[in-house]
Amino acid sequence: MLENKLGITDSAELARQEEQISKKKALSLFEGGILDNLEAGKTASLVSIHKALFEDIYDFAGKIRTVNIAKGNFRFAPVMYLEAALQNIDKMPHSTFDEIIEKYVEMNIAHPFREGNGRTTRIWLDCMLKKGIGKVVDWSRVDKEDYLLAMERSPIRDIEIKHILKNALTDRINDREMFMKGIDHSYYYEDYTTFKTEDL
Numbered sequence: 001m002l003e004n005k006l007g008i009t010d011s012a013e014l015a016r017q018e019e020q021i022s023k024k025k026a027l028s029l030f031e032g033g034i035l036d037n038l039e040a041g042k043t044a045s046l047v048s049i050h051k052a053l054f055e056d057i058y059d060f061a062g063k064i065r066t067v068n069i070a071k072g073n074f075r076f077a078p079v080m081y082l083e084a085a086l087q088n089i090d091k092m093p094h095s096t097f098d099e100i101i102e103k104y105v106e107m108n109i110a111h112p113f114r115e116g117n118g119r120t121t122r123i124w125l126d127c128m129l130k131k132g133i134g135k136v137v138d139w140s141r142v143d144k145e146d147y148l149l150a151m152e153r154s155p156i157r158d159i160e161i162k163h164i165l166k167n168a169l170t171d172r173i174n175d176r177e178m179f180m181k182g183i184d185h186s187y188y189y190e191d192y193t194t195f196k197t198e199d200l
Helices: 011-031 043-054 079-091 097-110 117-133 144-153 159-166 176-189
Strands: 067-071 195-199
Touching: 011 043, 011 117, 011 176, 043 079, 043 117, 079 097, 097 117, 097 159, 117 176, 144 159
Parallel strands: none
Antiparallel strands: 067 195
């Protein structure tokens, strides 16, 4: 159970409130044109998105994690190497579809936040796709199980996740309904397993 600004001690209630609040925040980012003004593919932009989504819920909103986290048998980037990993990701190119997905995969491995990485990085991904190739992902066309398995394998083999996301691209980049469909769908993927954390 994560400490939160809402004073909620029930995990199910926290999840409901988190979803409701972060959806409203995401819509504000979209309708206010804030996402269009962020520099695509930069960690600073990812941090800004995370802060906007979760600042009313968590003290750590927009802050790089200070704990090691793992999911199942997979450990995300150790805290001691996280800053260097993020600097390297910033330097990665993102002008083609393949480059953008490779960068997305590396950011998923980094998993820079204590909570909310999935939602934040998918918005960040769409920012890169929109500015780089004039497309975004229609998440309603992405099968949950295929996506999860492909993301688990992506550090070793990214061809699967590239195939899945490429087949779900749409040119409806300024469509509010499409954006919100992605936000709604993101909760379908978020927190699909429990993270283990180790405070440093």
